Amino acid sequence: MTPLDTLKLSFSTVASYRTRSLLIVLAMALGVAAVVVLTALGEGARRYVVGQFSSLGTNLIIVLPGRAETSGGFPGAALGQTPRDLTLDDALFISHLPQVRRLAPLNVGVAELASGGRLREVTVLGSTSELLPIRHMKLSQGSFLAQGSERSAQIVLGSVLAREFFPDGKAVGQRVRLGDSRFLVSGVLAVQGESMGFNSDEIAIIPIDYAQELFNTESLFRILVEARSRNAIEPAKAAIRHALTLRHDGEEDVTVITQDAVLDTFDRILRALTLGVAGIAAISLAVAGILVMNVMLVAVAQRTSEIGLLKAVGATSADIRRLFFAEALWLSLAGGAIGYALGHFGAWMIRLAYPLLPAFPPAWASVAGVATALITGVIASLLPASRAAKLDPVLALSGK
Amino acid sequence: MIRLAAITRVFRMGDQEVRALNNVSIDIASGEYVSIMGPSGSGKSTLLNVIGLLDRPDGGRYELDGNDVTDLSENERARVRREKIGFVFQSFHLVPRLTAAENIELPLMLEGVAPTERKSRVDAALDAFDLRDRARHRPSELSGGQRQRVAIARATILRPTALLADEPTGNLDHRIGAEVMALLEGLHHAGTTLIVVTHDRELGARAHRHIGMRDGEIVADET
Numbered sequence: 001m002t003p004l005d006t007l008k009l010s011f012s013t014v015a016s017y018r019t020r021s022l023l024i025v026l027a028m029a030l031g032v033a034a035v036v037v038l039t040a041l042g043e044g045a046r047r048y049v050v051g052q053f054s055s056l057g058t059n060l061i062i063v064l065p066g067r068a069e070t071s072g073g074f075p076g077a078a079l080g081q082t083p084r085d086l087t088l089d090d091a092l093f094i095s096h097l098p099q100v101r102r103l104a105p106l107n108v109g110v111a112e113l114a115s116g117g118r119l120r121e122v123t124v125l126g127s128t129s130e131l132l133p134i135r136h137m138k139l140s141q142g143s144f145l146a147q148g149s150e151r152s153a154q155i156v157l158g159s160v161l162a163r164e165f166f167p168d169g170k171a172v173g174q175r176v177r178l179g180d181s182r183f184l185v186s187g188v189l190a191v192q193g194e195s196m197g198f199n200s201d202e203i204a205i206i207p208i209d210y211a212q213e214l215f216n217t218e219s220l221f222r223i224l225v226e227a228r229s230r231n232a233i234e235p236a237k238a239a240i241r242h243a244l245t246l247r248h249d250g251e252e253d254v255t256v257i258t259q260d261a262v263l264d265t266f267d268r269i270l271r272a273l274t275l276g277v278a279g280i281a282a283i284s285l286a287v288a289g290i291l292v293m294n295v296m297l298v299a300v301a302q303r304t305s306e307i308g309l310l311k312a313v314g315a316t317s318a319d320i321r322r323l324f325f326a327e328a329l330w331l332s333l334a335g336g337a338i339g340y341a342l343g344h345f346g347a348w349m350i351r352l353a354y355p356l357l358p359a360f361p362p363a364w365a366s367v368a369g370v371a372t373a374l375i376t377g378v379i380a381s382l383l384p385a386s387r388a389a390k391l392d393p394v395l396a397l398s399g400k
Numbered sequence: 401m402i403r404l405a406a407i408t409r410v411f412r413m414g415d416q417e418v419r420a421l422n423n424v425s426i427d428i429a430s431g432e433y434v435s436i437m438g439p440s441g442s443g444k445s446t447l448l449n450v451i452g453l454l455d456r457p458d459g460g461r462y463e464l465d466g467n468d469v470t471d472l473s474e475n476e477r478a479r480v481r482r483e484k485i486g487f488v489f490q491s492f493h494l495v496p497r498l499t500a501a502e503n504i505e506l507p508l509m510l511e512g513v514a515p516t517e518r519k520s521r522v523d524a525a526l527d528a529f530d531l532r533d534r535a536r537h538r539p540s541e542l543s544g545g546q547r548q549r550v551a552i553a554r555a556t557i558l559r560p561t562a563l564l565a566d567e568p569t570g571n572l573d574h575r576i577g578a579e580v581m582a583l584l585e586g587l588h589h590a591g592t593t594l595i596v597v598t599h600d601r602e603l604g605a606r607a608h609r610h611i612g613m614r615d616g617e618i619v620a621d622e623t
């Protein structure tokens with residue numbers, strides 16, 4: 001019997017046992033769809049988190065004042081000392097470290113922005129020209145704080161603010177009032193949307209000196225440091241900690257964190273999670289496989305006399321085995337294909353419902369889902385097929 | 401040429417032993433028309449199954465067309481069945497899902513004949529057995545006589561040298577049974593060896609050689 005005839009004959013058999021075939025195909029399809037949808041969710045969550053972190057900058061090290069330790073707290077606390085401020089001089093000192101590519105000191109506060117009769121409270125970042133490349137920000141108009149311009153009263157507006165205050169789109173070159181001082185708009189940030197719960201479209205950025213004056217503080221909120229490379233992150237971290245400890249009279253009173261460590265952990269956890277749910281979904285496929293096996297065993301029992309007849313007209317055991325094998329192949333192929341479509345449809349629905357979540361099923365999961373369906377189906381057919389092939393033709397014909 | 405020498409077939413049911421064939425020896429020449437008669441349980445079907453290579457004897461030798469086929473492998477037996485033997489059963493044994501034409505086509509498919517040639521051979525068979533207008537019908541839509549005609553067409557589509565019929569008229573009324581017998585005899589006239597197991601004395605008498613069986617042994621062999 002040629003492979004093509006085997007496929008055709010088994011297809012017509014599968015098609016004629018409609019209800020039974022539909023049930024098996026449905027079980028298989030649901031298993032495959034589960035793999036696709038669940039991995040799409042897991043992978044979407046992973047991509048979302050990674051995307052959020054990456055938008056903050058790469059090879060980023062964050063220095064903050066005070067020591068964040070679970071045990072003991074600030075070592076000097078017992079002596080009645082408060083943690084030392086993190087100052088602009090500290091930032092300047094760190095910027096000379098060889099492992100550091102660039103850094104941006106940061107102050108954050110809230111102030112009143114006014115222009116042309118409009119007035120609103122805005123979040124104000126005080127920083128330097130390096131903030132733009134470190135935070136991966138982009139401008140839509142004008143220029144950022146110019147290098148060495150810490151002392152000129154410039155302001156960069158987030159895209160929403162610029163539109164609110166200057167609906168005609170001509171923000172650059174206009175004067176605005178922030179707190180009690182006047183600033184010249186030098187540029188407008190490109191639309192960036194929300195990242196990590198912080199909307200950079202509604203902020204204003206001014207030079208660090210003005211920010212410290214505005215908020216009446218000498219202390220920095222953060223120093224954002226970009227290491228020279230991924231490999232330089234750990235050495236840079238150690239060097240920064242060491243340098244600041246020296247400058248702070250031997251007290252280690254700053255916290256140095258890297259987002260890569262956090263990111264890696266998230267990445268790993270979410271990958272493991274995705275694999276886990278894929279595995280669980282695959283188990284449902286194995287259950288479908290057991291269903292296939294049972295249904296096929298029943299089919300062999302029901303079709304005993306037909307198998308005997310096939311042998312009587314000259315079918316070999318291999319012919320019979322291949323016929324049942326091909327039936328399982330058709331069923332799992334249909335199940336896999338429908339499940340694949342169903343899964344991608346489900347993932348699409350999720351993306352519609354949660355536009356922020358990039359719930360795209362990873363290619364490996366789609367392939368693995370369909371392959372698992374095929375393999376399970378074929379494995380499940382091995383026992384029934386060989387049982388059919390081994391039937392004694394005389395007994396089979398007599399229906400025993 | 402069918403040559404059975406001291407064929408024995410024993411069935412064991414628990415500790416009971418049934419000698420369905422006991423030391424049976426028989427020669428049937430090509431083109432003969434033989435009827436096998438005897439009481440129920442005398443071993444007629446078993447003898448036919450051994451001749452048709454569906455069953456393996458426990459003892460003795462079987463020579464078919466000059467070749468010893470006693471110890472053939474499962475695959476070789478399937479090939480010999482396909483090429484040399486045609487079976488017709490009392491209960492027709494048509495595949496219920498397949499149409500009359502598809503049932504007839506089965507052996508051609510198993511043999512690996514190309515689809516275009518299959519079609520012309522099935523068409524010819526449909527014509528020969530007066531089934532042209534029943535080609536697309538499923539077995540459940542056919543009368544008993546039509547079903548047996550489909551079964552005979554299927555058994556002969558690969559032009560076997562021997563046609564083995566086990567009570568082919570057992571499920572048919574007398575008139576239809578006679579028609580089916582006439583059809584089988586026509587195939588015999590065309591050169592096929594015809595061996596018919598039957599209960600019907602009248603039908604059995606039409607054969608040119610009459611074999612009587614009892615308790616697994618041949619008790620009569622008359623021409």
Ligand SMILES: Nc1ncnc2c1ncn2[C@@H]1O[C@H](COP(=O)(O)OP(=O)(O)O)[C@@H](O)[C@H]1O
Nearest residue numbers: 411413418420439440441442443444445446447
């Ligand atoms: N598969 C089997 N298992 C046990 N006994 C069997 C089997 N097939 C046939 N027999 C026994 O062998 C004897 C001959 O059976 P069979 O050839 O079918 O007789 P007939 O066709 O003449 O009625 C009977 O006693 C029957 O019960």
Ligand SMILES: [Mg+2]
Nearest residue numbers: 444445446566
């Ligand atoms: Mg019988």
